[in-house]
Amino acid sequence: MKKFLSLAMAFMVSMVVYSQQALTGGSQLISPETNADNSVTFRLFAPEASEVFITGDFLPVESVSTPMGSYDAPGKAPLVKNEQGVWEFRSAPLAPELYSYALIADGIRINDPSNVYQLRDIATISNIFIIEGGPDGMYKVNDVPHGSVSKVWYHSPVLDADRRMTVYTPAGYESGDKRYPVLYLLHGMGGDENAWSELGRATQILDNQIARGKAEPMIVVMTNGNAAMQAAPGESRLGLAPPTMALPKTMDGSFETHFPDVVEFIDSNYRTIADKQHRAIAGLSMGGFHSLHISKEYPDMFDYIGLFSSAILPHNDSDSPVYADFDAKLKTQFEKNPALYWIAIGDKDFLYEANAEYRQLLDKNGYRYVYRESPDGHIWKNWRIYLSEFAPQLFKPLSR
Amino acid sequence: MKKFLSLAMAFMVSMVVYSQQALTGGSQLISPETNADNSVTFRLFAPEASEVFITGDFLPVESVSTPMGSYDAPGKAPLVKNEQGVWEFRSAPLAPELYSYALIADGIRINDPSNVYQLRDIATISNIFIIEGGPDGMYKVNDVPHGSVSKVWYHSPVLDADRRMTVYTPAGYESGDKRYPVLYLLHGMGGDENAWSELGRATQILDNQIARGKAEPMIVVMTNGNAAMQAAPGESRLGLAPPTMALPKTMDGSFETHFPDVVEFIDSNYRTIADKQHRAIAGLSMGGFHSLHISKEYPDMFDYIGLFSSAILPHNDSDSPVYADFDAKLKTQFEKNPALYWIAIGDKDFLYEANAEYRQLLDKNGYRYVYRESPDGHIWKNWRIYLSEFAPQLFKPLSR
Numbered sequence: 001m002k003k004f005l006s007l008a009m010a011f012m013v014s015m016v017v018y019s020q021q022a023l024t025g026g027s028q029l030i031s032p033e034t035n036a037d038n039s040v041t042f043r044l045f046a047p048e049a050s051e052v053f054i055t056g057d058f059l060p061v062e063s064v065s066t067p068m069g070s071y072d073a074p075g076k077a078p079l080v081k082n083e084q085g086v087w088e089f090r091s092a093p094l095a096p097e098l099y100s101y102a103l104i105a106d107g108i109r110i111n112d113p114s115n116v117y118q119l120r121d122i123a124t125i126s127n128i129f130i131i132e133g134g135p136d137g138m139y140k141v142n143d144v145p146h147g148s149v150s151k152v153w154y155h156s157p158v159l160d161a162d163r164r165m166t167v168y169t170p171a172g173y174e175s176g177d178k179r180y181p182v183l184y185l186l187h188g189m190g191g192d193e194n195a196w197s198e199l200g201r202a203t204q205i206l207d208n209q210i211a212r213g214k215a216e217p218m219i220v221v222m223t224n225g226n227a228a229m230q231a232a233p234g235e236s237r238l239g240l241a242p243p244t245m246a247l248p249k250t251m252d253g254s255f256e257t258h259f260p261d262v263v264e265f266i267d268s269n270y271r272t273i274a275d276k277q278h279r280a281i282a283g284l285s286m287g288g289f290h291s292l293h294i295s296k297e298y299p300d301m302f303d304y305i306g307l308f309s310s311a312i313l314p315h316n317d318s319d320s321p322v323y324a325d326f327d328a329k330l331k332t333q334f335e336k337n338p339a340l341y342w343i344a345i346g347d348k349d350f351l352y353e354a355n356a357e358y359r360q361l362l363d364k365n366g367y368r369y370v371y372r373e374s375p376d377g378h379i380w381k382n383w384r385i386y387l388s389e390f391a392p393q394l395f396k397p398l399s400r
Numbered sequence: 401m402k403k404f405l406s407l408a409m410a411f412m413v414s415m416v417v418y419s420q421q422a423l424t425g426g427s428q429l430i431s432p433e434t435n436a437d438n439s440v441t442f443r444l445f446a447p448e449a450s451e452v453f454i455t456g457d458f459l460p461v462e463s464v465s466t467p468m469g470s471y472d473a474p475g476k477a478p479l480v481k482n483e484q485g486v487w488e489f490r491s492a493p494l495a496p497e498l499y500s501y502a503l504i505a506d507g508i509r510i511n512d513p514s515n516v517y518q519l520r521d522i523a524t525i526s527n528i529f530i531i532e533g534g535p536d537g538m539y540k541v542n543d544v545p546h547g548s549v550s551k552v553w554y555h556s557p558v559l560d561a562d563r564r565m566t567v568y569t570p571a572g573y574e575s576g577d578k579r580y581p582v583l584y585l586l587h588g589m590g591g592d593e594n595a596w597s598e599l600g601r602a603t604q605i606l607d608n609q610i611a612r613g614k615a616e617p618m619i620v621v622m623t624n625g626n627a628a629m630q631a632a633p634g635e636s637r638l639g640l641a642p643p644t645m646a647l648p649k650t651m652d653g654s655f656e657t658h659f660p661d662v663v664e665f666i667d668s669n670y671r672t673i674a675d676k677q678h679r680a681i682a683g684l685s686m687g688g689f690h691s692l693h694i695s696k697e698y699p700d701m702f703d704y705i706g707l708f709s710s711a712i713l714p715h716n717d718s719d720s721p722v723y724a725d726f727d728a729k730l731k732t733q734f735e736k737n738p739a740l741y742w743i744a745i746g747d748k749d750f751l752y753e754a755n756a757e758y759r760q761l762l763d764k765n766g767y768r769y770v771y772r773e774s775p776d777g778h779i780w781k782n783w784r785i786y787l788s789e790f791a792p793q794l795f796k797p798l799s800r
Contacts, residue, residue, distance in 0.1 A: 030642075044508070045508075046506070046507065046508045047507065048450070048506040048507045048508075049506055049507075049508065050448070105505070105506070105508055105510075106446070106448040106449055106505070106506060107446065107447065107448045107449075108444070108445075108446045108448075108449065108505055108510065108513070109513055110505075110508065110510040110511070110513075111510070111511060111525070113508070113509055113510075114642075115640075115642075116520055116523050116524075116525060116633060116634075116642070116643060117633075117634055117640045118518075118525065120516055123516050124516075125511070125516060125518065128640070129640060130639060130640055132639070140637070140639060141631075141635060141636055141637050141639065142637060143562075143637050145553070145562075146553040146562065146564070147553075148550050148551060148552045148553070149550065149551045150548050150549065150550035150551075151548060151549045151550075152548045152574065153545070153546040153547075153548070153571070162543075162545075162546065164546070171553070174552065174669040174670075175668065175669050231541075233516060233517075234516075234517055235541060236541055237540070237541050237542060237543050239530060239532070239540060239541065240515075240517045240528070240529060240530055242430075242514075242515075242516070243516060268575065269574040269575050270574075
């Protein structure tokens, strides 16, 4: 008994000493801390720093001017130092939402060492936190059955490449023999096959909407929309090279033309219902552009189309063969009467006007669509909301 | 044409402006940069900082004293500032390996804003980089067929809980109908079901060893070894609560006792070869402890056992029923002649003595095992090496 205890205790003590730094992340502080009124307190131990700011999407936006134009950036607020060298900031009470932030200490953008929860958006890593208490708790991991999320490689004959995708299969998929409809869910420029499941909380949204009976159980396929890339940064044979926007093959038709390879792979390898009535495609920004064109190029493939803050360029005079005969192809698509053509955008989105123009085109031709306008701009908050609203409308034939 | 171009260009410009901050992460610097001689240069733009250090596992270790004892910590080296406000450090030439580091600016531990590649170890986030050119390139994503990595939830009747695991299925699994052997691969204290696939590069190691014909194609199941937890931090209904070591139910028999639930789930839901000859179990540190006890408690379940830097507490006088009759159960296990009982440890590991004692016990009883001693201590570098060596020895009946 003595020997067991001494060895066990030695191990525990060693692990605790060994892991002390690992466990605390160099910080014993609680940050962020949500207060009773849903304000949030942020803390940083930095006795040597002379100024510390916080920047985040819960602060009022600030307009930033650059030689290329101006854009709205998250606001900034100063932290105040106490005698112990701890800097602190308390936000206003916040509405339920997933928020992101970073700290700026003496001019250096840093992440909060007390908060291990971070998300990468292209090449920027920010801390996140969630204010709970919304009517839905849609972004939380709730005590409901959970789907599986898989990183899967497929071969594209059209692109002559092995490529990576994220596949969500609903709870019960592995153990059952049921067949499921499929939502193809596409990211924006600079994003990748990880964007929707991480920044977009797609896993939590689908788990929760399915568990509540609001959405049909479905497979969700999240591709990499940049045809020049195999996979997300760090996951391809480029190794740990810095992320790039890699514009050349994002919006030139390559991705759209290869898309049947994706559908073929999914229908061959998963228990899908392989017809138009059980396929949806939606995307944000560049992914909205992709969804518009893919659904138009292959009018018998998707019955449900979602354009979220879509990068709409609906003109048929590009060099790419995919964009030839735009008007005629769109006519064909709408003559086939898609079950849902859903357009959503924020009223402050820089693509607002382009979307309004596109809706005029649809109106002029009497093409049926549903329009959803939300506050705010070209941000993940909107895209999470759109997915939460779009998914429940899918694969319900009576809605037609 | 003009309209298309103007809209397209407006979108591109807007995206580039909008994404400028996201893309550069606030930094235009290249860091880390691997030089021709495999030295590495690190850079940080911080004109206002008064001192900047780097700490990483490629620097000589430093002994750190704490009231609870001393331990080896990664070394530290100062960066030097140039006139542009850029701090720089150039390492010695480094051997091929995956390394981790962080910067310390005016006393604050920060991550390198020019490097988006980070890994979380318990509650500490470090940047990583890989020095290539090793004979194997084992940790790289190479141009080989890739397996899928899935985050899957299972129900444990023994623990009365839904729990999360990571499942690697080898390339070709989805599209074929072959059945596969299974390696159960367990993490250490404070780790979780993400540890082996992230810190341990298990996906790359398996992809590469299988592609080279060194390892048999196999399923790898990476569980969460803390019976009190559902899932990794951020992935359970605890939400974004800070990670804990959560000692109470890590080494008390709960995890070991529930393990048949895991095997039952895998054999029911995946195309496994469901017999002892096609099952292996291995783990690091606490996971080595788990592997030792689980393989002993269920002597007909696993033919291949790997104890990596194992937290060995081989005494049979604990209160937990799992550890009762230790000697008799171990005798039973070895009478059944396991195909491989593999013990590996670093010569500087704080568990070295406990492992030596355990080997004496095996020797005294004439129990057959294979011993592998490596340099260094209780670190991921060793565990990646051990997995690279262990996996190729599995499921090859002729080796018996």
